[in-house]
Amino acid sequence: MARAVMLQGTGSDVGKTVLVAGLCRVARRRGMKVRPFKPQNMSNNAAVADLLGETGGGEIGRAQWLQALACGVPPSVHMNPVLLKPQSETGSQIIVQGRLYGQAKARDYQTLKPKLMDAVLDSWQRIGEDADLVIVEGAGSPAEINLRPRDIANMGFATRADVPVILVGDIDRGGVIASLAGTHLILPDEDRAMIAGFLINKFRGDATLFDEGIRAVNRFTGWRCFGVVPWLKGAARLPAEDSVVLERLSAARGGRLKVAVPVLPRIANFDDLDPFRAEPQVELVFVPPGEKIPSDSGLVVIPGSKSTIGDLIALRQNGWDRDLADHRRRGGHVVGICGGYQMLGRTIRDPDGIEGSVREIEGLGLLEVETTMAPEKTVRNVNARSLHFDLPLSGYEIHLGRTTGPDCARPAAMINGVEDGATSTDGKVFGTYLHGLFGSDAFRARFLETMGIEGSGVNYRADVEAALDEIAEQFEKHLDCDAIFDLAR
Known part of the structure; x- marks a missing residue:
């Protein structure tokens, strides 16, 4: 040894x-x-x-x-x-x-x-x-x-x-x-x-x-x-592990773009947002329970969740569904990752009770998709490609469930030859099962350009090293x- x-x-x-x-x-x-x-x-x-x-x-x-x-x-x-x-x-x-x-x-x-x-x-x-x-x-x-x-x-x-x-x-x-x-x-x-x-x-x-x-x-x-x-x-500048530190992770500086992330009770894989903290023109705000999503946010990210249905219930209890609706009426962008992607759809079904006693729940309705939970769990590292910008992505999948619907005709990514995710008709809302996509520097730079942030030259992995x-x-x-x-x- x-x-x-x-x-x-x-x-x-x-x-x-x-x-x-x-x-x-x-x-x-x-x-x-x-x-x-x-x-x-x-x-x-x-x-x-x-x-x-x-x-x-x-x-x-x-x-x-x-x-x-x-x-x-x-x-x-x-x-x-x-x-x-x-x-x-x-x-x-x-x-x-x-x-x-x-x-x-x-x-x-x-x-x-x-x-x-x-x-x-x-x-x-x-x-x-x-x-x-x-x-x-x-x-x-x-x-x-x-x-x-x-x-x-x-x-x-x-x-x-x-x-x-x-x-x-x-x-x-x-x-x-x-x-x-x-x-x-x-x-x-x-x-x-x-x-x-x-x-x-x-x-x-x-x-x-x-x-x-x-x-x-x-x-x-x-x-x-x-x-x-x-x-x-x-x-x-290192990825944080425990959600108890989220209130300390918000970038305290001002920025040309405010990115808001509601802190769900079972938030998971929130290090998906770490690359935004490294961007000097971005202000990242983790919104704690009881507070409103800031009205001046340009982007709201619904993160991953270990209990999608339970966290969707909590999201509504906090009034964040109303904040999201107002955000969309102002023309704001929304991204859902994994469990957050599932919440953006019309319906989530859990026929086998994998997450608990609630077998069906209405989603946020920001994407024309629906999700059905299933026992099989996808766990894998992947190399993918952004279909929005035709750029390489790297990341991983950890999820239960399958998501389908009309907005899946506009997928967000191609993963191992299979289309993934969905995009709204106006292009301002998308969801994906791919964790880690914002860690791909070229993709993140192009994505930020669509919201008026140009000149991102951050190499996120090199900064962690x-x-x-x-x-x-x-x-x-x-x-x-x-x-x-x-x-x-």
């Missing part, structure tokens, strides 16, 4: 994903064959990893896709063997090694965890076969000791795989000394012994002002500090990377 080290956090959203990605890029720049690994992830922001020797692909968390990019290797389903995709407040779809395993309520899932540990350890063995170093990301916090007996994401994995742990504290949210010392206090001896030290993340200003804080944590815990990471501006390099350079300055890599065993 490759040597390995694991980053766990004192809580969720402490920045583990970016830290792992940055350390992966540091190791890669030093000439190491490095791989990411996250035993269990919970996110509706999924990516597609090709399955070796098989057609189609498998689902992993978008964070592990980013970390694979940092390593310079193709994403693998074994980088994230268990992915939970929330469908309701209490239940999730379970993806194991890229494939749909089933659905479970939160309480029932706890009883499944011991069975899933076998898949985690199998993927762990596979991911380390061709690597010098594996950097592991935990989930949530090891301080959730009520979940420890069946844990597969944090100390349950670390103790089984004998991987040393560095604990991450987020100083930006406050209480970092208490969170680190409190975690040390409540962990059982076996788990506490796995932690070799800590690092502080998201520090703003002069880091020497926290020197006494480091000494205090050391007095309480005996753990050494591996460094203090400053607030990373480059992190804002540059951000990873900037973060790696910051880590070399502010973290003891030698000690972190030496810790791995």
Whole structure:
């Protein structure tokens, strides 16, 4: 097995994903064959990893896709063997090694965890076969000791795989000394012994002002500090994984074009919109529940959804259907992606109750199409072509259902020789099942031209690569990377 080290956090959203990605890029720049690994992830922001020797692909968390990019290797389903995709407040779809395993309520899932540990350890063995170093990301916090007996994401994995742990504290949210010392206090001896030290993340200003804080944590815990990471501006240019950060992702600048995105309860794959954040003439606004879609928006994007019918109901409850109707009367553009595409049609039918008890619902009526849900799930990376502009596209599909109707006679794209999507008669509304289309720079530039934005020269993928390099350079300055890599065993 490759040597390995694991980053766990004192809580969720402490920045583990970016830290792992940055350390992966540091190791890669030093000439190491490095791989990411996250035993269990919970996110509706999924990516597609090709399955070796098989057609189609498998689902992993978008964070592990980013970390694979940092390593310079193709994403693998074994980088994230268990992915939970929330469908309701209490239940999730379970993806194991890229494939749909089933659905479970939160309480029932706890009883499944011991069975899933076998898949985690199998993927762990596979991911380390061709690597010098594996950097592991935990989930949530090891301080959730009520979940420890069946844990597969944090100390349950670390103790089984004998991987040393560095604990991450987020100083930006406050209480970092208490969170680190409190975690040390409540962990059982076996788990506490796995932690070799800590690092502080998201520090703003002069880091020497926290020197006494480091000494205090050391007095309480005996753990050494591996460094203090400053607030990373480059992190804002990386795809975000968790929808809890959406309110921070809106581009705070003014722009010639305002792009509005309603934040649906089960919003999925919202990184489809990240390329707009990189455009200097575009203002991207994520509209939270309870607020109106801005009347000065030139484009409204209805994003993907893990629960299309439920999110369509929520969209109406927020009055966004009326906002969209007003937007169209003003001549505004609308794009629907995947679940958002399905919502734009006349009707959505779910005869098998795949999404719940609602078997049929009226859509928004902005496209003359209708959708029927079906059990078969399409999961694949694709190369496609825009039929609007005759330009190449790249992206992926993750969806249930089939959409047909008169507006499909004006498809948006050609995917593997098959027409995809639909366009309104005036050309200002279109829908597609293709995720990632706005990441294709030439297409995005032409699309923006139709709304009066010219001169887009943004290379989105190159900007993500540059951000990873900037973060790696910051880590070399502010973290003891030698000690972190030496810790791995």
